[in-house]
Amino acid sequence: MPNVIAIDGxxxxxxxxxxxxxxxxxxYLFVDTGAFYRAITWLALQxxxxxxxxxxxxxxxxxxxxxxxxxxxxxxxxxxxxxGQDITAQLHTPEVDAYVSVVAANADVRAAILDAxxxxxxxxxxxxxxxxxxxxxxxxxxxxxxxxATLDERARRRxxxxxxxxxAADLEAIREGLRARDQLDSSRDVAPLxxxxxxxxxxxxxxxxxxxVEAAYRIVTSHDCADNARA
Ligand code: DC
Numbered sequence: 564m565p566n567v568i569a570i571d572g573x574x575x576x577x578x579x580x581x582x583x584x585x586x587x588x589x590x591y592l593f594v595d596t597g598a599f600y601r602a603i604t605w606l607a608l609q610x611x612x613x614x615x616x617x618x619x620x621x622x623x624x625x626x627x628x629x630x631x632x633x634x635x636x637x638x639x640x641x642x643x644x645x646x647g648q649d650i651t652a653q654l655h656t657p658e659v660d661a662y663v664s665v666v667a668a669n670a671d672v673r674a675a676i677l678d679a680x681x682x683x684x685x686x687x688x689x690x691x692x693x694x695x696x697x698x699x700x701x702x703x704x705x706x707x708x709x710x711x712a713t714l715d716e717r718a719r720r721r722x723x724x725x726x727x728x729x730x731a732a733d734l735e736a737i738r739e740g741l742r743a744r745d746q747l748d749s750s751r752d753v754a755p756l757x758x759x760x761x762x763x764x765x766x767x768x769x770x771x772x773x774x775x776v777e778a779a780y781r782i783v784t785s786h787d788c789a790d791n792a793r794a
Contacts, residue, residue, distance in 0.1 A: 564589075565705030565786050566687050569696035572710035573745050573756060575717030577767045577775050581710060582692040583640055584776040585783065589690075592633055593640055594683050596693035596700070599676045600667040601654040602629055602645050607666065614662040621671030629679060660740070664747040667694075673754055695754035697762050706786045707762035708779060716768045717741055 568591070572578040579595055586593035603624045604614060612619045630644040643651045653659065666672055673695075680700050684691055691700065697707035712720075718738035725732035748756045758764065763782050767775040 565783060565788055566689075567684055567701055567704045567706075568690045568783065569701045569704035569707045569762075570690060570692040570710060571694055571696050571698075571707070571756065571759075571762065572692075573712075573717065573748065574741055575721050576710045576712045577720070577770075577772065578692050578710045580772055581767070581775045581779050582690045584772070585779050586640075586690045587635060588776070588780060589783065590688065592683070592686060592689045593635070594631065594633075594680070594689060594691040595639065595641065596680055596691060596696065597663075598631060598639070598641065598643050598654055599629060599680065600663050600672070601659050602643055602650060603627065603672055603676075604659045604663045604666045605650055605653045605656075606645055608658055608662065614665045617669045617671065620666055620669055621675065624669075624672040624675035629676065631683065664744050668747060668751040668753065670753040673699075694748055694756040697759050698757060699754045705788045706783060707759060708765055708782060709758045709762040710765050710767060710775075710779075711758075712766065712768040714738065714742060714745070 570578055570582050583593050603620065606623055606627055607614050607620050610623070612623060614620060628646050632642045632644070634640055634642055639651060641651070642649055643654060677700065680691065683689065684701055693700065697704060715738070718734060718741055721737045721741065722732050722734045725737070765775070765778055765782065770778065
């Protein structure tokens with residue numbers, strides 16, 4: 564079985580839900596790296612630092628003490644601490660959503676948190692999800708999976724999720740927000756979201772969550788780690 568699994572893909576592809584369900588099934592640790600960028604974004608907004616001010620945001624990322632504690636059965640499956648404060652509930656607010664791509668495009672921010680992500684992977688039996696896990700954070704991962712879905716389908720999923728949470732939702736606005744984030748995440752200079760040739764491609768557009776998890780599970784259990792060693 565692959566010990567370290569890297570999962571990348573765009574927002575709303577099902578990457579986090581699939582990774583979490585897969586981690587529970589395998590008894591692996593799930594690390595959602597987007598939470599690091601969200602934490603720094605939240606800290607910047609909290610301290611009234613303009614997210615576009617790259618030098619100040621990078622200084623903040625270097626100073627902040629960020630800690631992710633797994634809580635596999637909780638939702639989200641971790642507690643996230645920034646300088647000792649539990650900010651888990653703050654990470655998915657619309658304000659953070661609006662600025663996180665700008666913060667994630669900051670090369671110095673990415674450099675500041677790289678080591679923390681690699682340290683988490685050293686525990687082994689880990690599934691790490693994000694945008695640059697296979698390309699930058701864990702280029703030697705035993706298995707890389709790229710999870711994808713069409714923009715329309717990803718927008719519909721987010722829309723249904725918001726309605727299920729009892730929140731107001733506008734399908735067109737969600738679609739436009741995802742399109743803008745895709746554009747920023749894939750076109751930035753540093754660690755852009757890319758589909759790597761050595762990643763197994765999983766298109767979940769026509770799959771339920773259960774079907775996507777099953778497909779990912781089959782990819783993991785049929786993977787021959789020797790392939791990576793030969794590549
Ligand atoms: O997966 P998410 O929606 O929580 O990610 C939040 C933002 O962080 C998104 O703009 C992509 C970015 N991100 C990244 O650049 N690299 C990662 N490894 C994870 C997330």
